[in-house]
């Protein structure tokens with residue numbers, strides 16, 4: 001129990017915390033599995049999973065055990081020395097991704113920055129692009145993180161306004177439009193960076209075969225294809241990685257969020273040696289990247305996903321959940337879209353703002369977050385059961401039916 005009640009805490013945060021978020025009015029002080037609880041003891045189902053960072057459920061026992069055991073043994077060495085966990089994590093993630101090498105970082109944005117650096121360095125050293133001319137193709141409505149370079153190619157004014165001057169070298173084209181990508185390629189293009197499903201944009205699912213098309217363009221023009229799987233990866237969409245719906249192998253896989261099992265920030269980039277081999281000692285790094293505590297947590301987090309077969313569960317329950325949502329036949333819902341347990345409910349303009357509904361759902365014990373003004377995202381921990389979805393649907397029916 002904390003010493004403060006929910007109201008005190010929200011006021012305190014408002015007074016002392018910078019206002020760079022607009023949280024739903026609920027304070028969480030405890031969690032287990034799919035359930036979270038406020039200081040007054042009211043329980044809610046978590047339908048957001050910290051933007052897919054808690055795919056394994058809150059405080060999964062195997063992940064917490066790994067965290068505690070490692071905390072009692074060794075936490076941080078920096079990469080100035082070897083440690084006994086990073087190599088084991090690297091080997092495991094290489095096997096899981098089918099790539100030869102891993103570069104570890106902490107947050108998603110750092111992994112994206114790493115992928116950008118990789119594509120550029122590869123462009124200069126391997127492809128032979130003229131110095132400082134490298135271009136990377138990215139997509140409208142993308143979300144890749146919050147660093148100055150990453151917001152330089154955001155198309156969302158709230159994300160980029162007043163943060164200039166911006167990093168050049170990015171070409172922004174419409175999502176789900178292969179012709180536009182083909183047109184954007186020139187002799188300086190080094191890579192394409194894509195979200196297999198655009199999560200933050202509102203769970204935008206491209207046409208079947210879109211990634212195949214991107215891979216083909218990349219291959220034909222000697223470009224690297226980087227898949228940002230930070231949100232879609234680790235079973236969220238019903239496959240281990242969302243790119244697996246297409247018949248491709250991205251050159252670079254960018255991972256974060258659920259890699260840390262909801263307890264510790266761990267991110268990484270996976271690629272083969274001919275690509276990640278561009279990094280030489282000193283050319284990139286992170287004090288905390290590859291730290292033993294994070295590595296132990298990440299190893300356990302991957303094991304849970306595989307041992308509990310959370311990809312299949314996500315696929316099965318996601319299909320069930322989407323079917324139930326569609327069966328609401330609600331006059332407030334324009335459409336339900338998604339893959340696995342990454343689901344976007346797009347509201348009709350006449351229904352009013354999504355925030356009205358996320359607030360009403362919160363009152364009924366379901367925590368979801370709106371993305372934009374008219375989309376509600378449902379992305380519960382993947383350990384959710386069919387009965388839990390039925391329980392949630394009763395509440396959703398009351399609010400949206």
Ligand SMILES: *Cc1c(COP(=O)(O)O)cnc(C)c1O
Nearest residue numbers: 107108109143144145228230231
């Ligand atoms: C969350 C997210 C990021 C950024 O991750 P952080 O850990 O918040 O820096 C990047 N790409 C995608 C697709 C994301 O969903």
